[in-house]
Amino acid sequence: MNILVTGASGEVGYGLIDGLSSGRNFITALDIRPLEDVVEQKVDKAYVADVTDAGAINRIVGRGEFDVVYHLASVLSTGGEKNPELAHRVNVYGTFNLLDSLRKAEAPVKFVYPSSIAVYGGGGKNLVPITMYGINKLYCEGLGVYFSDYYKLLSEGGSNIDFRCVRFPGLISTKTMPTGGTTDYAPEVLHAAMKKQDYECFVRRDSCLPFMAMEDGARALVELARAPKKKLKKRIYDIGSFSAKAGDFEKAAKKIYPEMRVSYKVDEARQRIVDSWPSEVDDKEARKDWGWKPRFGFVDTIRFFTG
Numbered sequence: 001m002n003i004l005v006t007g008a009s010g011e012v013g014y015g016l017i018d019g020l021s022s023g024r025n026f027i028t029a030l031d032i033r034p035l036e037d038v039v040e041q042k043v044d045k046a047y048v049a050d051v052t053d054a055g056a057i058n059r060i061v062g063r064g065e066f067d068v069v070y071h072l073a074s075v076l077s078t079g080g081e082k083n084p085e086l087a088h089r090v091n092v093y094g095t096f097n098l099l100d101s102l103r104k105a106e107a108p109v110k111f112v113y114p115s116s117i118a119v120y121g122g123g124g125k126n127l128v129p130i131t132m133y134g135i136n137k138l139y140c141e142g143l144g145v146y147f148s149d150y151y152k153l154l155s156e157g158g159s160n161i162d163f164r165c166v167r168f169p170g171l172i173s174t175k176t177m178p179t180g181g182t183t184d185y186a187p188e189v190l191h192a193a194m195k196k197q198d199y200e201c202f203v204r205r206d207s208c209l210p211f212m213a214m215e216d217g218a219r220a221l222v223e224l225a226r227a228p229k230k231k232l233k234k235r236i237y238d239i240g241s242f243s244a245k246a247g248d249f250e251k252a253a254k255k256i257y258p259e260m261r262v263s264y265k266v267d268e269a270r271q272r273i274v275d276s277w278p279s280e281v282d283d284k285e286a287r288k289d290w291g292w293k294p295r296f297g298f299v300d301t302i303r304f305f306t307g
Helices: 011-020 054-062 079-080 082-104 132-149 185-194 212-224 246-255 268-276 285-290 300-306
Strands: 002-006 027-030 045-048 067-069 108-115 161-167 170-172 200-202 209-211 236-238 241-247 260-262
Touching: 002 011, 011 027, 011 212, 011 285, 054 082, 067 212, 079 082, 079 200, 079 268, 082 108, 082 132, 082 161, 082 268, 108 132, 108 212, 161 212, 161 285, 170 185, 170 212, 185 200, 185 246, 185 300, 209 212, 209 300, 236 285, 241 246, 241 300, 246 260, 246 300
Parallel strands: 002 027, 002 067, 027 045, 067 108, 108 161, 161 236, 170 209, 200 260
Antiparallel strands: 209 241
16 A cells, blocks of 8 residues: 655654554655654655645655545644734645645545634634634545535546545644644643643643543544545544543543642633534544544543553
8 A cells, every 4th residue: 555644743743653654555755854763663654845835745745646645744733823824824735736746646646634613713613613633624625525526527527536524533642742733732641641740731630622632633534545435425524532630630640640730720712612513523424434433531641651
């Protein structure tokens, strides 16, 4: 299997490549910066390129050599609020550039896209995101469906893209530090406990969101890519594992480091974002269509930190 992973040096990229490298895959990595040694050792080819550079992307993917593309490159929610223009360029133009290049492929290519619960708003009841990141993700979901099913259908007969998307909850990894997400408080407090440090949380103790171990998140992308197309009733799936409050992570962190002090200094802007997202997700369609099932609940995820 010839695979391309964009945003390869990010949290999800690290976990995904770790899993893919154990199979019979030729893995090409793409990132805006050189890969760390631990990641580079597990890929067969690496490109340093910006997904917003349409010319570079077309030279890399326009030959149509990839069977599966995992498009992970993005600017996350908190980072996107600090620089919405950059977030829009990377998240939207970068995705468009890849889709536009891949549509020319002679053989079908699976385009696996991680979206987010950030596409929701109003407490998670409606698709009315309040962040640039969420707006970008929702738009790109539609963009992927368009390139798969409707691109120039009246004049050219469409494209060879098979778009598949999962909406992730907050992801928690023991191997990498979070970088710019609004759910970062959960892994941050656990990493602080491992380092025997105190932690100041930026949301209320009672803030509740859905989460998932990175191991499950990476596996979900691979399983969705492998699912027979005839079994997929839709192109976009919500997936979940467990829901937990910030206070639950505090208690878990203190079991790792009993002397730990956790304080709460609420960042009103980030709290507003958290309050707009759902406290749980309904993933019954993913379970039914392609057999999604998380392996790690809250207790299991904490065990990754305790050994």
